[in-house]
Amino acid sequence: MRSSSGEKAAKPAFNRILDDLARRQLLHDFQFGAARELYEARRNVGAGAFGIVCEAVDRSTEEPVAIKKIGHASATPTLARRTLREIRVLRYIRHENIIRLRDIFRIPGSLGINVYMVMDLMEGSLHHVIHGTNDYLEYDLVIFFLYQLLRGLKYLHAAGIAHRDLKPSNLLVNSDCHLRIADFGMAKLALNDRLENSEEHCFYMTQHVATLPYRAPELLFVMPEHSTAVDMWAVGCILAEMLLRREVFPGRSVSAQIKILVTQIGSPSQKLKDLICCDRTKRYIDNLGEHAGWSWDEIVPFEYCESRPEPNPDAVDLISKLIKMDSTERYDVLEALYHPFLKQFHSTRITEGACPFKVKMDMADVEHLTNEQLIDAVIADIRSAADEDYPASTPTNGPHKSFSERKRTTTPSDRTGPASSSLNSSLHSEVTSTDSRESSLSDHASNYVSYLNDRHRLDEKTQITAL
Structure with missing residues (x-):
């Protein structure tokens, strides 16, 4: 009509x-x-x-x-x-x-x-890049975004600071594919927690720390939050999401998320169960029974597309090293940077400075x-x-x-403001490459701008800053 x-x-x-x-x-x-x-x-x-x-x-x-x-x-x-x-x-x-x-x-x-x-x-977030269209990201872009995320975490983790709320919407990007970590409201100095076994503490840990699909087991199960490994679990979930275009563990409640992890990854060992501080959580896991878990090809199945016609075993292998129920077995940031999936950057020498000690001192208080x-x-x-x-x-x-x-x-x-930051100038000002592999990858990232804009991934309506 x-x-x-x-x-x-x-x-x-x-x-x-x-x-x-x-x-x-x-x-x-x-x-x-x-x-x-x-x-x-x-x-x-x-x-x-x-x-x-x-x-x-x-x-x-x-x-x-x-x-x-x-x-x-x-x-x-x-x-x-x-x-x-x-x-x-x-x-x-x-x-x-x-x-x-x-x-x-x-x-x-x-x-x-x-x-x-x-x-x-910033022009948008990694969430918009991943979910903005029905197209899958090329491996080169997945690698480049992951590399920048790990660079930022390397800087933070060297000072003992855990972000504790990593997710695609907290990773801001520009159309030149420059990525920045944002939203540090949950950031915390690792190793400064006190164990509690109270209903109030259980509720706080299960409701307020980290977003459910990216929440590490030691947070979800209310174990001792003892290291920056909580961020590495989230990195594995984000990498899987870049490949799948969906959350790999899409729980919408604490109990549903625990069930998904136990079913797909397998039941936690008795050693891990003994570390759980919340009796209610421990009883719920016991009631789920024993589960052997799925294969990683089932958890992260290959999705064919023209830009990604072949599976990448290195990507799935890295995810399996990051998504470990036991945080002591999980890859740290340096191990992730030197994994074969990021071999394009293995000849790159990072010359950035250290995170100021003042941050560590202030966060401890x-x-x-x-x-x-x-x-x-x-x-x-x-x-x-x-x-x-x-x-x-x-x-x-x-x-x-x-x-x-x-x-x-x-x-x-x-006051004259800072020059606009671009991937090829500002990022490379801190990185010295010993061969042409990094420059070719960053050139590819810059050329990807038109691809993003053509599909309205980062258009004017989706500009955001993470909260």
Whole structure:
């Protein structure tokens, strides 16, 4: 049935109403206070349980940025702890494959302070790349994304920091295939946990730490969370998802996820069962009975496509080394980097610096602060961070003034922003290749831009920043 002329006339008016509502919501969500002179909010681009993100413009440089708002960050201990973790990780870290904190400020709210974190704007996430169309990723792209993820983790794990919430939507990408790890609200210094066997602790561990399809058994079963191996399990799940275009362990509840893992990977050994801190979880696993598990060809079946006509046994082998029920048997980040699946990069010498020791020291304190101490620490960290210089991870055309300096003088001449980052320049500035294999792969990644854009993987409507 054809629409009437009245309906056609009403549609633009309705769209204008929606646009006006969106603008009003944006102004309501992002009230920048004194920082309004520095940043202009353009549109909301993401929302989650712990914050919202808008695309904005840095008025002094006209650069697009992402601004993450953590509303009422001091209202609850959970929000305050997440906020403090993210600030303390991102304040000092400068790495090509980790999202960069450019600025930070706070504004009083009705239920506590609102924290605003200014970061680089990325065009999309790995989730959009994987699930944006019905096409499978070529092996070269899978390898390249995996390599960058492992580079970022190598930097973090060297300081003993576990991300604890790795998933495709927290891996941000640009159309030049540059990948950055984001969302450090669950990040934690490994080896600083205390074992508990209480219903409250069991509930927290099974509901709040890591997203279910990427949650390692030691988190899911409530075992001692004792190493950065929780991230390596997630890397295996992400690699499988890049190959399959679906979650490899798609549980939608804790009990369903436990059943999937026990059925497909096999029942945990008695040694692992003895480590489970939650009696309820231990009883549930016992009630599932004994399972031998599936073969890896059944867990990660080969899917034929023109861009990937042959199976890659190395990919499945690496997944099998990462997805181990026993975390002590799981590949660490260096073992993964030197696996044959990443042989294109085995002649590459990484010359990046070490993660600052200050991050490790600050993260060690976060978990033991009281509610009042958490709030005080968040305010103190924001105040001191706002007075710091935030150097770009790539060369800039001039100095970057801190937020407190820019509040006093905000003319465009005061600061020249960082040059736009590209895969072939910024990534290679830290990596020295001894042959042409890496350059040929990165060239292939750059040529892939048109392939992504043609299929609307990273179009304007799907720009996001992870929360």
